[in-house]
Amino acid sequence: MITISKVGGIALLLAAATPALAQQGDAERGGTSAVVCVACHQADGMGMNIPGGESWPRLAGMNADYLAKQLHDFKSGDRENMTMMPFANMLSDQQIADVAAYYAEMASWPELPTAYHAADPNKEGEWLAERGDWEDSTFIPACNQCHGPNGQGVGTTFPPLAGQHAGYIKNQLNAWREGTRHNDPNELMVGIAKRLSDEQVELIAEYYAELPESLAAADAQEQQEDAK
Amino acid sequence: MKLRNPHLLTAAALMSALTISPALVAQDAASSDGEERDYQIQLPAPPEGEVTFQPPHERDLPDNQYGDMVRKGRDLFINTQSLRGKHVFNDQNCVNCHLDAGRLAHSAPMWAAFGVYPAYRGKNDKVNTLTDRMQGCFTYSMNGVPPEAGSEEIVALETYLHWLSTGAPINESLPGRSYPTLSEAEQEPDITRGAEVYAAQCAICHEDDGSGQQVGERWVFPPLWGDGAFNWGAGMHRVNTAANFIKANMPLGKPYSLTDQQAWDVAAFVNSHERPQDPRRRTMESLDETVDIYHNHMGFYGDEINGERLGEGDNYGENPTPSE
Numbered sequence: 001m002i003t004i005s006k007v008g009g010i011a012l013l014l015a016a017a018t019p020a021l022a023q024q025g026d027a028e029r030g031g032t033s034a035v036v037c038v039a040c041h042q043a044d045g046m047g048m049n050i051p052g053g054e055s056w057p058r059l060a061g062m063n064a065d066y067l068a069k070q071l072h073d074f075k076s077g078d079r080e081n082m083t084m085m086p087f088a089n090m091l092s093d094q095q096i097a098d099v100a101a102y103y104a105e106m107a108s109w110p111e112l113p114t115a116y117h118a119a120d121p122n123k124e125g126e127w128l129a130e131r132g133d134w135e136d137s138t139f140i141p142a143c144n145q146c147h148g149p150n151g152q153g154v155g156t157t158f159p160p161l162a163g164q165h166a167g168y169i170k171n172q173l174n175a176w177r178e179g180t181r182h183n184d185p186n187e188l189m190v191g192i193a194k195r196l197s198d199e200q201v202e203l204i205a206e207y208y209a210e211l212p213e214s215l216a217a218a219d220a221q222e223q224q225e226d227a228k
Numbered sequence: 229m230k231l232r233n234p235h236l237l238t239a240a241a242l243m244s245a246l247t248i249s250p251a252l253v254a255q256d257a258a259s260s261d262g263e264e265r266d267y268q269i270q271l272p273a274p275p276e277g278e279v280t281f282q283p284p285h286e287r288d289l290p291d292n293q294y295g296d297m298v299r300k301g302r303d304l305f306i307n308t309q310s311l312r313g314k315h316v317f318n319d320q321n322c323v324n325c326h327l328d329a330g331r332l333a334h335s336a337p338m339w340a341a342f343g344v345y346p347a348y349r350g351k352n353d354k355v356n357t358l359t360d361r362m363q364g365c366f367t368y369s370m371n372g373v374p375p376e377a378g379s380e381e382i383v384a385l386e387t388y389l390h391w392l393s394t395g396a397p398i399n400e401s402l403p404g405r406s407y408p409t410l411s412e413a414e415q416e417p418d419i420t421r422g423a424e425v426y427a428a429q430c431a432i433c434h435e436d437d438g439s440g441q442q443v444g445e446r447w448v449f450p451p452l453w454g455d456g457a458f459n460w461g462a463g464m465h466r467v468n469t470a471a472n473f474i475k476a477n478m479p480l481g482k483p484y485s486l487t488d489q490q491a492w493d494v495a496a497f498v499n500s501h502e503r504p505q506d507p508r509r510r511t512m513e514s515l516d517e518t519v520d521i522y523h524n525h526m527g528f529y530g531d532e533i534n535g536e537r538l539g540e541g542d543n544y545g546e547n548p549t550p551s552e
Contacts, residue, residue: 114444116307118299121287134328135282141327141481146433148443155441157432185432192481 023097025064030102033095036087045106047165049209055167061109065156067100069183078183080175109160110212112150125207128200138195143204146188150215151208157185166209173201271347272401274340279333279404281340283392294387301388304381305330305338308370309447315381317546318371318504319440319447319456325369325464327477330392333404334476334483340405342393358386368462371504371545407472413492417467417526419533422497425490429479430498438501453501455545460506460529460538467526470495500528502538504545515539 037059041047045060059067073079074088091099119130127133129151132142144151146158153160161169175181176193184190196204286302289295304310306329308321323329330338345358356364359382363374375381396402427436433449434440440451451457463469475491476483486494506529512518518539519530529539 114446116303116310116446118303121285121289132328134332139481139483145448145480148448149446152443154443154448186429186479186482188432188479188481 023068023093025068025097025099025101025104027098027101027105030095030098030100033091033099034102036090037099040083041103045103047168049165049167051167053167055165055171057168058164059103060107062104062159063153063156064097064100064104066159067103068096071096071100073183080180109153110163112152112162112212112215114149114152125203128204129207133200140192140195140200143208150211161204161208162211164208166205169208170201170205173204177201271344271349271406273409274405275401275403277403279402281333281396281402281404283331283337283339284394289391294391297384297387298391300380301384301386301391302329304384305388309445311372311375311381313546314373315366315375316370316372317548318458319442319451320370320458321447321450322365324450325473330389332477334408335473336406337392337404338389339393339396340402342389343396343398344401344405358389362386367507369458369464371457371459371462371507371547373547373549407469408476410468410471410475410488410491413471414489417471417492417496419493419497419500421489422493422495422500425486425494426497429486429490430494433480438498452498453503455504455543457503459504459545459547460527461508461522465499465503465527465529467492467495467499467528470499496528500531500533500538502536502543504547505539505541505543507544507547509539509542510544 040054040056041059042056045058047056047058049055070079071088071091072093074081074084075091077085088096119127121127128140129143132145133140143161146154147161148154148158151161172181173193173196176184176190177196182190289298305322305326308316308323309319325336326332326338327335330336333340341361342358345361346355347361348354349356349361351364352360354360359377362382362385363377366372366374430452434452435449437454438452438457439454440447440456441449447456458464464473471488471491471494474495475486475488479485506518506522508522509515509518512521515530515537523529531538
């Protein structure tokens with residue numbers, strides 16, 4: 001089996017461009033390795049958000065290739081994280097694939113509507129997510145332009161944002177801005193993150209954390225009105 | 229590989245009033261057979277200079293019939309796929325080539341286009357109204373069947389463009405119009421080098437085979453070739469147009485990050501793939517004739533690439549009807 005440490009120069013470049021690491025993971029085995037993850041990411045893989053404090057991301061239902069890449073990047077230091085590095089270092093390439101499969105299969109990420117709807121120009125978070133901020137040469141594309149309709153993620157590269165914890169989203173955007181996270185393929189995220197204001201980071205984090213619930217609430221209200 | 233240079237045509241009165249980029253001035257000027265038409269002459273390059281125009285914000289849209297029509301046009305512009313099967317027969321939306329819903333400078337913004345029409349276009353050798361121009365987008369970029377003049381679709385789109393252009397001068401080429409014109413490539417655009425750029429910079433979103441990516445029915449990253457892409461008559465199939473667009477707008481969020489040469493090369497790579505037939509081919513005797521009359525520009529239509537001649541055959545993608 002080809003592991004990332006064995007591939008040559010060109011293949012390494014390709015691996016950097018395509019995060020999908022072709023290593024078959026075994027979810028059952030992954031569960032054994034994942035016992036150390038539970039303290040923060042919780043037994044149900046949903047993570048935890050302590051307002052004003054730590055925020056551990058939801059992993060359940062994330063794409064396995066994406067998760068595997070992150071664990072590799074914690075090891076390599078492309079994603080600098082004092083908490084995660086020692087745990088990632090304990091894992092072999094096979095164990096990384098297994099843990100990734102374990103969390104990917106644990107639950108489904110919430111599926112949100114994909115149909116077009118017009119963004120409300122009076123809601124700043126929604127506007128950033130769906131339309132971006134292109135004024136004054138900020139060149140901030142809409143988050144959904146890469147992360148998909150309602151930020152539910154696209155393929156193996158662009159992780160879901162909707163339903164992720166606000167503190168975690170904020171920490172990641174700030175990690176890119178501060179340079180401690182630099183594992184985005186082709187540096188697609190870093191430039192955008194650096195052009196965001198503090199306020200925009202907050203708006204985006206809150207918008208996506210609440211999105212599955214706010215969509216459900218809006219849907220319920222609509223049905224109620226239809227029933228009248 | 230053969231890349232044709234755009235011909236020079238002096239007929240357009242508009243040109244004399246505006247700066248013409250050297251890149252548009254070709255060495256092989258007039259055709260010798262007395263045929264004076266040049267179907268490929270483009271509007272002159274946008275002027276240099278700082279972009280000062282700012283379209284209005286949607287939060288200031290009025291709550292009246294005009295505002296509602298603007299919103300309708302905006303929705304069609306962003307989600308042109310709502311016209312799929314009626315006017316659109318590929319996987320594209322207007323916003324793919326006109327970023328930020330047609331607002332972004334150097335991304336062919338609508339506020340800079342609105343005021344330059346009516347204008348003579350060599351593409352169809354007549355003075356085109358804004359409606360004609362938008363119908364052209366449907367025919368080629370959307371591989372579609374254009375909505376009729378005066379139809380709600382056209383009225384909505386025109387109203388959206390009109391609103392975006394609030395305060396913009398009429399009949400004046402504004403800085404930020406179209407895509408910035410790259411200077412001529414130092415090395416001839418090369419498909420092989422372009423393939424490397426594509427694999428490294430573009431495939432992550434648009435996929436190795438150019439097919440793009442979708443979530444549910446929504447296209448997140450549009451196809452760049454194949455049946456879902458713009459057809460062989462669309463402006464974006466020209467290597468120079470695509471290079472200009474790419475340089476200023478791609479990869480998304482990283483404008484001007486590719487070198488000029490990379491932009492030229494990757495544009496050549498993308499546009500050296502098969503895509504829906506040029507609809508004008510329907511009225512032509514042969515591929516050669518279509519090439520001779522309509523394709524005197526930087527493109528690969530009619531060229532042999534990897535043993536296949538591009539534009540051979542009658543694959544019009546999903547488009548079922550002959551265009552006029």
